[in-house]
Amino acid sequence: MTKITDNDLILLYYGEHEDAELPRRVAEDPALRARLDELSRELEPLDRFPVPEPDPELGVRTWQRISSRIAEGSVPQRSGWLASLLAPRFSFAGLFAIVAVAGLAFLLGRESAPEMTEGVAGTTPAFAIDSRRLLNTRVGEHLTEADVLLTGLANADADPRNADWAAAMVLSNRIYAQAAESAGHDQLARLLREMEPILIEIANRPDSSVPVDDSLLFRIRTQAEQLDPNEPI
Amino acid sequence: MNREEQKLVERAAKGDRLAFRSLVLDNSAAMFRLAFRFTCDAHAAEDVVQEAFIKAFQKLSGFNLDASFSTWMHRITVNTAMDYLRREQTRDRYEQEAAECQPDRIDERPDRETDISRETLAAMADLTDLERAALTLRHFEGHSIAEIAETLDLTTNACKQAIFRAVKKMRAALKPLVTT
Numbered sequence: 001m002t003k004i005t006d007n008d009l010i011l012l013y014y015g016e017h018e019d020a021e022l023p024r025r026v027a028e029d030p031a032l033r034a035r036l037d038e039l040s041r042e043l044e045p046l047d048r049f050p051v052p053e054p055d056p057e058l059g060v061r062t063w064q065r066i067s068s069r070i071a072e073g074s075v076p077q078r079s080g081w082l083a084s085l086l087a088p089r090f091s092f093a094g095l096f097a098i099v100a101v102a103g104l105a106f107l108l109g110r111e112s113a114p115e116m117t118e119g120v121a122g123t124t125p126a127f128a129i130d131s132r133r134l135l136n137t138r139v140g141e142h143l144t145e146a147d148v149l150l151t152g153l154a155n156a157d158a159d160p161r162n163a164d165w166a167a168a169m170v171l172s173n174r175i176y177a178q179a180a181e182s183a184g185h186d187q188l189a190r191l192l193r194e195m196e197p198i199l200i201e202i203a204n205r206p207d208s209s210v211p212v213d214d215s216l217l218f219r220i221r222t223q224a225e226q227l228d229p230n231e232p233i
Numbered sequence: 234m235n236r237e238e239q240k241l242v243e244r245a246a247k248g249d250r251l252a253f254r255s256l257v258l259d260n261s262a263a264m265f266r267l268a269f270r271f272t273c274d275a276h277a278a279e280d281v282v283q284e285a286f287i288k289a290f291q292k293l294s295g296f297n298l299d300a301s302f303s304t305w306m307h308r309i310t311v312n313t314a315m316d317y318l319r320r321e322q323t324r325d326r327y328e329q330e331a332a333e334c335q336p337d338r339i340d341e342r343p344d345r346e347t348d349i350s351r352e353t354l355a356a357m358a359d360l361t362d363l364e365r366a367a368l369t370l371r372h373f374e375g376h377s378i379a380e381i382a383e384t385l386d387l388t389t390n391a392c393k394q395a396i397f398r399a400v401k402k403m404r405a406a407l408k409p410l411v412t413t
């Protein structure tokens with residue numbers, strides 16, 4: 001009869017033993033039972049290894065953070081200030097980013113006014129181009145998010161988490177509408193204002209049975225495609 | 234993999250973002266728990282989960298539809314978590330966190346509970362990345378040795394040895410807590 005090692009008992013503990021006779025041998029031998037009990041007792045604290053239960057919005061939050069980057073095919077961003085800046089969700093950092101974009105839009109609106117003096121005639125300052133790209137990128141991501149959310153609803157995706165998702169988009173939608181208006185992009189501003197009541201309705205109806213107009217979806221997609229980060233809105 | 238999940242994976246592999254979103258929503262919590270056991274930090278675990286899903290999306294076209302999506306996702310999350318550990322050199326962080334050990338929650342427990350949590354964290358920190366991964370998948374996630382070997386790209390025997398070493402180290406570290 002082969003000797004039973006600690007490794008054999010570990011396999012038995014995890015139900016991975018290959019020797020079919022092993023459980024019987026351990027059950028019949030008090031010394032082996034004591035060894036198995038000792039192993040079990042010494043590993044018991046592992047079960048108290050503290051793992052927090054993820055909050056129910058983790059899935060929605062994860063999707064919100066990665067969705068635009070999946071579309072771009074780029075590498076994920078780390079958390080911290082940069083991720084907070086880029087994350088399309090409601091947070092103080094995210095809100096700050098949205099407000100900053102709105103501020104940029106306001107400046108761009110002023111810049112396009114006739115009385116605005118440019119450094120060199122006929123040229124656009126570099127900061128303004130970067131600002132427009134930032135604005136286009138952010139609004140484009142927002143529209144893509146809305147497209148995915150509303151397409152899901154149009155396809156009867158009655159996921160109760162859609163309500164949280166929509167709620168997180170309402171504020172940014174409103175600020176982007178103001179930003180677009182300040183930048184003189186009336187068509188985009190109108191589209192965003194049209195989206196707001198729908199987002200609010202979805203946020204307030206967890207069953208997500210909100211009818212989605214196909215023409216609105218079409219316009220959202222078209223607008224998102226037109227928002228090339230390299231072109232001003 | 235059930236039929237519903239298989240359909241989602243097929244659609245996602247063709248670039249259907251909505252299908253991939255459903256996979257993210259369905260699997261995020263499990264991946265978070267897995268990642269936390271490697272990182273011992275909720276924010277870092279979320280980072281790992283995000284990075285893992287992006288990697289998954291990028292590799293989805295090469296996914297074998299006969300395989301289990303969750304097992305495949307586990308493998309990506311484990312590899313991403315191990316990359317994170319290597320990047321962050323978390324040994325120091327583990328030791329620091331073992332000392333702090335989430336004071337808001339654990340300080341409310343009796344001292345003995347606090348000791349056990351600290352010692353468990355510290356003992357996990359002393360494992361190699363491979364041992365920690367193997368033990369986490371076996372002990373906490375309930376994966377079979379064959380599945381773990383596949384996930385970690387090991388032979389079955391090498392996987393067993395990693396688990397044996399991990400258990401031996403954990404027993405040595407935790408024994409004083411259960412005999413006092």
